Amino acid sequence: xxxxxxxxxxxxxxxxxxxxxxxxxxxxxxxxxxxxxxxxxxxxxxxxxxxxxxxxxxxxxxxxxxxxxxxxxxxxxxxxxxxxxxxxxxxxxxxxxxxxxxxxxxxxxxxxxxxxxxxxxxxxxxxxxxxxxxxxxxxxxxxxxxxxxxxxxxxxxxxxxxxxxxxxxxxxxxxxxxxxxxxxxxxxxxxxxxxxxxxxxxxxxxxxxxxxxxxxxxxxxxxxxxxxxxxxxxxxxxxxxxxxxxxxxxxxxxxxxxxxxxxxxxxxxxxxxxxxxxxxxxxxxxxxxxxxxxxxxxxxxxxxxxxxxxxxxxxxxxxxxxxxxxxxxxxxxxxx
Numbered sequence: 001x002x003x004x005x006x007x008x009x010x011x012x013x014x015x016x017x018x019x020x021x022x023x024x025x026x027x028x029x030x031x032x033x034x035x036x037x038x039x040x041x042x043x044x045x046x047x048x049x050x051x052x053x054x055x056x057x058x059x060x061x062x063x064x065x066x067x068x069x070x071x072x073x074x075x076x077x078x079x080x081x082x083x084x085x086x087x088x089x090x091x092x093x094x095x096x097x098x099x100x101x102x103x104x105x106x107x108x109x110x111x112x113x114x115x116x117x118x119x120x121x122x123x124x125x126x127x128x129x130x131x132x133x134x135x136x137x138x139x140x141x142x143x144x145x146x147x148x149x150x151x152x153x154x155x156x157x158x159x160x161x162x163x164x165x166x167x168x169x170x171x172x173x174x175x176x177x178x179x180x181x182x183x184x185x186x187x188x189x190x191x192x193x194x195x196x197x198x199x200x201x202x203x204x205x206x207x208x209x210x211x212x213x214x215x216x217x218x219x220x221x222x223x224x225x226x227x228x229x230x231x232x233x234x235x236x237x238x239x240x241x242x243x244x245x246x247x248x249x250x251x252x253x254x255x256x257x258x259x260x261x262x263x264x265x266x267x268x269x270x271x272x273x274x275x276x277x278x279x280x281x282x283x284x285x286x287x288x289x290x291x292x293x294x295x296x297x298x299x300x301x302x303x304x305x306x307x308x309x310x311x312x313x314x315x316x317x318x319x320x321x322x323x324x325x326x327x328x329x330x331x332x333x334x335x336x
Contacts (some may be wrong), residue, residue: 002233002246002308004278010296011040017305019062019109019214020298022288028296029071030305031060031288036086037071039325049325051084051092058084058092062109064118065319069326074107076118079127081107083120086309088325093317096120099154100145112318113169117195118155119176121164132163133182133266141162142178144195157197160187162182166214166284168280171315177203177223179212182261186212186225204236209254214284218313224285225295228271229257231279233297235312243248246308250275274301282306287314 010028017030017038026042031200035058036050036213051058051069061074069088071297072095075081082097087150096118106129109121120143124132132139140161145154154205158164162183169191176189176197186204189197203223206212212234213224221238224245233246253275260266274280284298292314297306 001244004246006249007246007278007297007306007308009274010300011038011046011304013046014038014303015304016300017154017199017298017302018300019060019284019295021065021288021317021319022284022294022296022303023062023065023322024289024316026321027324028286028288028305029065029324030298031073032065035057037063037073049086049088050090051086052090053092056084056092058081062121064109064110064112065300066112067320067322067323069322071325072110072112072118074110074193076106081105081122083110083118096145098153099156101281103162105145108164109166111167111169114173114318116147117169118147119143119167119169120145121167122180123163123165123181130267130324133261133270134264135162135182135184135261136264138162138180138183139324140180142167142176142197146195149194153327157195158200161187165212166218168215171217178217179225180210181228182266184210184212184214186223204240204242206242207233207260209249210234214282216285216287216317218287218310219292219311219315222312222313224295226282227283228281228283228300230254231282233282233295235283246279248276248279267301271300279306283303286317290310292316 015033019031021029028040030038032038061076062074064072083095085095109125110117125139162180167178170291184206188320190199209230210321223236225234257270280301
């Protein structure tokens with residue numbers, strides 16, 4: 001297990017950095033509830049890429065880097081969702097705000113694969129979303145936007161999921177992995193050439209105190225999972241075995257949350273309080289650094305993210321060699 005004492009804070013003044021991405025140029029990108037993306041340069045300097053239109057009031061949850069320097073953000077509004085594109089100059093446009101003629105509910109995550117397809121997750125159709133924090137609610141779904149096809153309209157490719165969270169396409173491009181947070185499962189789907197999903201399989205099921213949120217891959221075929229509430233990082237080996245790499249929680253708090261979950265009474269108070277020594281509700285994980293052996297943890301309740309030395313090398317993500325936004329523009333905010 002990785003020692004909590006070895007984990008360091010990175011960045012200051014971040015606003016709900018739920019999602020973290022790393023690139024080969026040393027940059028770190030975090031979702032930020034100022035309405036855009038926090039960018040931490042390799043030298044530690046921070047700035048924010050924000051929409052020019054301040055009336056949008058975006059609440060970025062998942063973020064996704066695009067080859068042209070723009071960033072896609074999944075909007076987790078109270079009642080509205082969708083994915084928006086923020087360009088380098090701050091111009092912000094809808095990327096996907098409805099599917100099958102219906103507005104997207106509050107949206108969780110957005111992911112770009114090697115073929116240029118964009119995968120979007122919606123955790124639940126229930127409002128408030130806390131009504132979906134139950135083991136028997138399965139109304140989450142996955143949307144695909146595929147620019148390579150004649151019909152580029154967004155479409156639902158997986159439905160009836162138990163609070164859909166992060167999703168990632170496997171390094172070989174053949175499988176989509178999806179975390180079902182409150183069904184407490186990691187599942188996979190085969191991806192057809194046209195993007196259709198089939199053959200749903202349970203890759204891993206999780207026990208008390210684990211609520212899978214974020215994920216990433218290492219070069220040995222392992223899948224790393226982050227768990228909210230318990231602040232666990234779990235590595236799933238290709239043989240299916242699980243090892244807890246990091247854990248930071250108070251057992252009485254975890255028992256309180258677990259009891260509420262089992263009773264169907266889990267709500268915002270169970271997620272909005274960090275009862276731990278250091279980590280404040282970790283939610284995502286990215287590998288970075290010169291050798292992809294530094295882990296970075298996004299979180300829900302801190303103004304920093306966290307870093308740790310990993311015994312495994314991370315698999316380079318699609319965006320690893322993207323340059324990202326090239327300069328600080330008038331619409332961007334310099335961190336004080």
